Amino acid sequence: MRNRSLVSIDDFSKEEILEILDLAGKFELRPVGKLLEGKVIATLFFEPSTRTRLSFESAINRLGGKIVGFADSSISSVTKGETLFDTIKMVNSYADLIVIRHPFEGSARFASEVATVPVINAGDGANQHPTQTLLDLYSIRKTQGSLDNLNVFMVGDLKYGRTVHSLLMAMAHWNTTFNFISPEELRVPDEFKLHLDNAGLKYYEHLDFSDIISRADIIYMTRVQKERFSDPIEYEKVKNVYVLRNSMLRNTKANLRILHPLPRVNEIHTDVDSNPKAYYFEQALNGVYTRQAILCTLLDLNF
Amino acid sequence: MKGGKQQLVVSAIQNGTVIDHVPAKSLFKVIQILGLDHIENQITFGTNLESKKLGHKAIIKISERYFEDNDINRIALVAPEAKLNIIKDYMVVEKKVVKVPDYITAIAKCMNPKCITNLENVTTRFQVISKKNIALKCRYCEKITSGDNLKII
Numbered sequence: 001m002r003n004r005s006l007v008s009i010d011d012f013s014k015e016e017i018l019e020i021l022d023l024a025g026k027f028e029l030r031p032v033g034k035l036l037e038g039k040v041i042a043t044l045f046f047e048p049s050t051r052t053r054l055s056f057e058s059a060i061n062r063l064g065g066k067i068v069g070f071a072d073s074s075i076s077s078v079t080k081g082e083t084l085f086d087t088i089k090m091v092n093s094y095a096d097l098i099v100i101r102h103p104f105e106g107s108a109r110f111a112s113e114v115a116t117v118p119v120i121n122a123g124d125g126a127n128q129h130p131t132q133t134l135l136d137l138y139s140i141r142k143t144q145g146s147l148d149n150l151n152v153f154m155v156g157d158l159k160y161g162r163t164v165h166s167l168l169m170a171m172a173h174w175n176t177t178f179n180f181i182s183p184e185e186l187r188v189p190d191e192f193k194l195h196l197d198n199a200g201l202k203y204y205e206h207l208d209f210s211d212i213i214s215r216a217d218i219i220y221m222t223r224v225q226k227e228r229f230s231d232p233i234e235y236e237k238v239k240n241v242y243v244l245r246n247s248m249l250r251n252t253k254a255n256l257r258i259l260h261p262l263p264r265v266n267e268i269h270t271d272v273d274s275n276p277k278a279y280y281f282e283q284a285l286n287g288v289y290t291r292q293a294i295l296c297t298l299l300d301l302n303f
Numbered sequence: 304m305k306g307g308k309q310q311l312v313v314s315a316i317q318n319g320t321v322i323d324h325v326p327a328k329s330l331f332k333v334i335q336i337l338g339l340d341h342i343e344n345q346i347t348f349g350t351n352l353e354s355k356k357l358g359h360k361a362i363i364k365i366s367e368r369y370f371e372d373n374d375i376n377r378i379a380l381v382a383p384e385a386k387l388n389i390i391k392d393y394m395v396v397e398k399k400v401v402k403v404p405d406y407i408t409a410i411a412k413c414m415n416p417k418c419i420t421n422l423e424n425v426t427t428r429f430q431v432i433s434k435k436n437i438a439l440k441c442r443y444c445e446k447i448t449s450g451d452n453l454k455i456i
Contacts, residue, residue, distance in 0.1 A: 104419040109442060128445070
């Protein structure tokens with residue numbers, strides 16, 4: 001593999017993405033093993049993210065690896081004023097691979113330049129979160145059988161949501177039709193539409209999705225946050241438009257699956273949870289297999 | 304500048320480099336980018352000179368100093384129309400124009416306040432994604448800084 005670090009989803013070619021998904025499939029069949037025995041993985045969480053951290057730690061533990069690190073920068077030397085450069089230099093000599101979550105955008109790229117061991121970006125501010133994108137792709141392929149020719153609905157905050165942007169960029173490798181459903185203030189930024197135009201892919205923008213939902217293969221829900229609105233009245237007007245309820249799924253395709261990067265607040269009503277089309281909790285489990293595949297790929301360990 | 308009728312505002316140099324058609328407002332940025340404030344050579348410059356093309360232009364003459372293309376292209380962000388004359392024995396022996404490079408290191412500032420380059424001591428690096436209407440993509444935060452928002456460090 002060309003890249004020894006995973007910082008941004010666009011660093012990976014279509015073929016490299018598929019190799020990781022294939023390997024994740026092998027880990028799903030046999031998630032426990034000794035591939036990481038004798039390896040020390042640093043998990044540096046400069047901001048808390050329980051879900052992502054536990055997923056990584058579960059992936060590492062199930063393969064026999066050991067973990068050093070911290071879950072919150074308030075318990076590390078960062079509070080004493082240590083720079084990211086110094087922290088990475090120090091950790092680099094303790095670990096075989098570094099997983100980093102940091103609020104500054106571009107921090108993971110910088111860490112990958114400072115470190116001599118591979119670095120995995122577990123989220124750098126609003127920029128990138130590529131392991132989430134890979135587990136989303138894995139979930140889509142697993143539930144649909146293929147990544148080709150799907151109709152993907154993305155719903156909610158499409159302006160600030162990094163998971164949406166990265167998934168959009170990645171799905172542009174396949175012949176995807178996109179339907180973007182968001183309030184006016186939270187539409188997909190032009191740079192991403194330009195990318196789809198250049199790739200010759202079709203996309204449609206809507207303010208509401210109740211009448212078109214029957215066409216969807218995948219619905220990717222995200223949270224519409226109140227603080228994103230300059231006008232609170234606008235938020236009150238739209239907040240219920242982007243909530244998915246079980247009754248809306250009545251005439252949808254049999255293969256439809258609903259994804260959400262989690263945590264959910266109220267954008268998917270709990271009455272959807274028992275519908276077989278709800279896939280967000282399995283999606284989270286797929287994160288463990290995908291991260292096992294990423295760790296082993298970057299460390300050049302063969303299954 | 305040939306013949307004797309027109310008087311030179313900035314006197315001629317015997318050997319060296321003349322950087323002409325610099326926008327007047329960019330003069331000191333050009334000086335900074337090329338590090339002219341740290342060299343020992345004789346330098347003369349004029350600014351707020353009349354120019355049909357630029358309105359007000361500046362001109363810099365540096366004695367006994369020649370620049371590599373890579374160095375000179377670094378000023379493209381602030382003086383895209385600049386022209387260089389290489390002078391030997393009071394004669395122009397070569398003319399050069401600046402070209403916007405594909406990558407830019409350590410000159411421009413990323414406009415994203417949450418970018419690591421603005422929060423820690425990290426050298427900025429950009430890929431130039433548009434040369435006509437300057438647009439720079441930050442290697443770190445991946446955000447785009449356009450020409451109107453461009454600040455030189």
